[in-house]
Amino acid sequence: MICFPNAKINLGLNIVSKRDDGYHNLETVFYPIMIKDALEIIETPNLEKDIFVESGIKTGTTAENNLVMKALHLIRSHYSIPPVEVHLLKQIPFGAGIGGGSSDAAFMLKLINSKYSLGASSNELAGMASQLGADCPFFIYNKPMFATGIGEKLEEVEVSFENYYLILVKPEIFVSTKDAFASIEPKQPDMSLKEIIKHPIENWKNLMVNDFEKSIFPKYPMIEHIKQKLYALGAVYASMSGSGSSVYGIFNKKTDLKHHFDGCFVWEQE
Numbered sequence: 001m002i003c004f005p006n007a008k009i010n011l012g013l014n015i016v017s018k019r020d021d022g023y024h025n026l027e028t029v030f031y032p033i034m035i036k037d038a039l040e041i042i043e044t045p046n047l048e049k050d051i052f053v054e055s056g057i058k059t060g061t062t063a064e065n066n067l068v069m070k071a072l073h074l075i076r077s078h079y080s081i082p083p084v085e086v087h088l089l090k091q092i093p094f095g096a097g098i099g100g101g102s103s104d105a106a107f108m109l110k111l112i113n114s115k116y117s118l119g120a121s122s123n124e125l126a127g128m129a130s131q132l133g134a135d136c137p138f139f140i141y142n143k144p145m146f147a148t149g150i151g152e153k154l155e156e157v158e159v160s161f162e163n164y165y166l167i168l169v170k171p172e173i174f175v176s177t178k179d180a181f182a183s184i185e186p187k188q189p190d191m192s193l194k195e196i197i198k199h200p201i202e203n204w205k206n207l208m209v210n211d212f213e214k215s216i217f218p219k220y221p222m223i224e225h226i227k228q229k230l231y232a233l234g235a236v237y238a239s240m241s242g243s244g245s246s247v248y249g250i251f252n253k254k255t256d257l258k259h260h261f262d263g264c265f266v267w268e269q270e
């Protein structure tokens, strides 16, 4: 049985307060984008323990610390699941702020739930996902969501880029999410993202921010350069996603932009 975990971008990201457990309360809108990994589980008779095989982009993870295996162990602590062979084809760049690892983990929970007809509800799966990472519960639902708390309180929102064109650019820079949060001074936003998102995309430039940009841009000027270039090329809105290093641009019409970003991973909406 196979599935195709996809990535996300953050439309705005306000880091509101620091919590006693070290995590941060935030406000963001998660939006699914179709850069995909492939995740397969194969049931092999007489297997004594799980097998994990990774191909594609090298993450340097092992059968012990890859999030898909952590997801497998977690769901197995609730249900009886036999040893399986897991194949993960990595195509979503990591350290990119687009939630690749979190998506793989959430999709593993959904895959096991279907394959073994466990009947767990989306809410139950999201509860398990929240133990694997702050971004994980969103990928259980995988539709545009306004998120609060550490990212686990989710509310569906209406937002679509149907008549627009989206491009994502990731330079050869890997940002650690933990380090990115460490250099943030949390603050209450002037206007809630839930309100901002209702404005026309043309107004977002003046209203919507990603709080990580202020600390990440001085450290990695290349990321800010990509954002400025997207605006120079005519983007209606451009922003870093999550804690970086990816930057996305939203355009009015499809234009050939790839050649402007040599040396970067570039994904364009079909």
Ligand SMILES: C[C@](O)(CO)[C@H](O)COP(=O)(O)OP(=O)(O)OC[C@H]1O[C@@H](n2ccc(N)nc2=O)[C@H](O)[C@@H]1O
Residues within 6 Å of the ligand: 010, 013, 022, 023, 024, 025, 026, 028, 097, 099, 102, 132, 133, 134, 135, 136, 149, 150, 151, 177, 178, 181, 242, 243
């Ligand atoms: C930056 C975002 O991608 C925005 O969508 C997420 O907030 C990050 O979510 P994630 O990668 O799933 O994060 P986790 O793997 O749970 O946490 C990695 C580290 O980031 C910090 N962290 C994460 C999420 C959050 N709301 N507050 C935090 O302070 C913590 O130090 C944590 O140890």
Ligand SMILES: Nc1ncnc2c1ncn2[C@@H]1O[C@H](COP(=O)(O)OP(=O)(O)OP(=O)(O)O)[C@@H](O)[C@H]1O
Residues within 6 Å of the ligand: 059, 060, 061, 065, 066, 067, 068, 090, 093, 094, 095, 096, 097, 098, 099, 100, 101, 102, 104, 105, 135, 175, 177, 242, 243, 244
């Ligand atoms: N299945 C996985 N795919 C990618 N990275 C993984 C996976 N499992 C564990 N990791 C580890 O997690 C780290 C970052 O993963 P991830 O792709 O979630 O980061 P990200 O793109 O910055 O996303 P996020 O927005 O969730 O922070 C990698 O350096 C890797 O060591």
